[in-house]
Amino acid sequence: MAGTEIDVKYVAHLARISLSPAEEQKIGAQLGNILGYIEKLKELDVSQVEPTAHAVPLINVTRPDEIRPSLPTDEALRNAPAKANGLFLVPKIVE
């Protein structure tokens, strides 16, 4: 299967992961292969098929507007790498 070109650097940036040049090569080839499989789907004639957002034939799944108990704050923050005064602490946000 011929690999499809993919801008690995750009995709890595969007996903906020850093890749070494070797990894870029390796993952680029793998992603190219995956896209190659998907290319195959394009051979199918879907001109008569409605696009669908979901594979499951369900619509209008809703719940009533009622308040349910939230997590205790300690529990909510339990896995936070850093916390203070009930807040999740993160590296300083600079706009």
Added chain:
Amino acid sequence: MEYEAVIGLETHVQLKTKSKMWCGCANEFGAPPNTNVCPVCLGMPGVLPVANDEGLRLTVLTGYLLHCTIPRFAKFDRKNYFYPDAPKNYQVTQYDKPSTANGYLDFEFNGGMSRVRITRAHLEEDVGKNFHFDRNSGVDFNRAGVPLLEIVSEPDITSPDMAYAYLNALKDVLVYGGVSDCDMEKGMVRCDVNISVRPKGQKELGAKIEIKNMNSFSGARKALEYEIPRQIEVLTKGGKLSQETRRWDDVANITETMRSKEQAHDYRYFPEPDLMPFEPTEAWLEEVSKRVVELPLARKQRFMVDYELPAPDAETFVNDVPLGDYFEKAVASAKNRKAIANWVINNLRAKITETQIPLAEVKVKPNDIPELVALVDNGKISSKIAQDVFAEMFTSGDSPAQIVEKKGLAQVSDTGAIEKLCDEAIAANPKSVEDYKAGKVAALNSLKGQVMKLSKGKANPALVGEILEKKLKA
């Protein structure tokens, strides 16, 4: 060369639901940080969001209020980006199949009517709130997942003042419709501005510049007042503008570059697999449409036409709906509508402000107001006495007729009695009499005042004036 501005607005408003959009955490402002959070709104793995039906209803209700079409198919999408206040690393929104589209908002502007077309109003979710400290930032996710409506206008706005008028009119509609409280202080309304300038008459649009971070309508107006001349200046000096996002600095009162097109976001939208599409049924839409209320502008026009009220009075009854409803009950069978409006606005409202008694608990019944007006109009009591009667109505809840009867406040129109009082006043105030005879017409008022005082305010003032004049000229 003359330039013109082309402005479009994206307004975000929090919907007035009890719980968040995808989970049962409370939609509540001001709770201690991270107390209204759960695995769903914290974006923990393996959770399943379920749409809040009231959030969907309020979205479509907004669509009706803004004259939108309501597509029979809507779906949700993920907008992917990384920011600490977005716990899932995506925001659920409606990308290509929004719940409402193609509407408009009419509003008063510059002494006439203006219309701004609404591209769409789509449902999404709010993000957390960031707090900035010296060395790091803190995030509170209480707001994350609160239903948020993004109302996108067409670029029909041509000036900062028009943008301001549009935003206020939009807010009025949303507050009126019960869709959102639009409390600016609580961050319930935010807006982004898209602005470009072009030589007057040119068809093609100039480079679109987006301004973010305006937390008030006046801030949006100020940002535009700064940005439009800035763009024109760049062009006049032969410079070029390119698409970018700018940030409004409300301390320095300037806009500054946030990111240019090269760093523009690539959100990689795709259908949200955890949420099913929404296909409103006829019956469901019918239920929602029953919640459509009279809009502020329509109400104002109706009060001006039906009750022949001047615009400021009508506006008072638009801004204070319960007071307007009260007026409508009071005015129902009355002739002198303006007088009723005056009592409701000048007296009743003042008393409410003074005593802090809510209108719902006010003892004065709506049909007591026309009764009071009639007592004045028929000469039963003077307008001065009417003030006292009203004060008594407010404290006791008795009808005006009862009060007049009980306190013996009926106006004295008995000529004999008034003549007697006039004689007394003339005898006691020789100076005023002299002044009047010397040509000082104002002296009559002083005498008139004396007579009214002697009558404890009950004498018919017109009659007093007449009799005094007759006596003095004799």
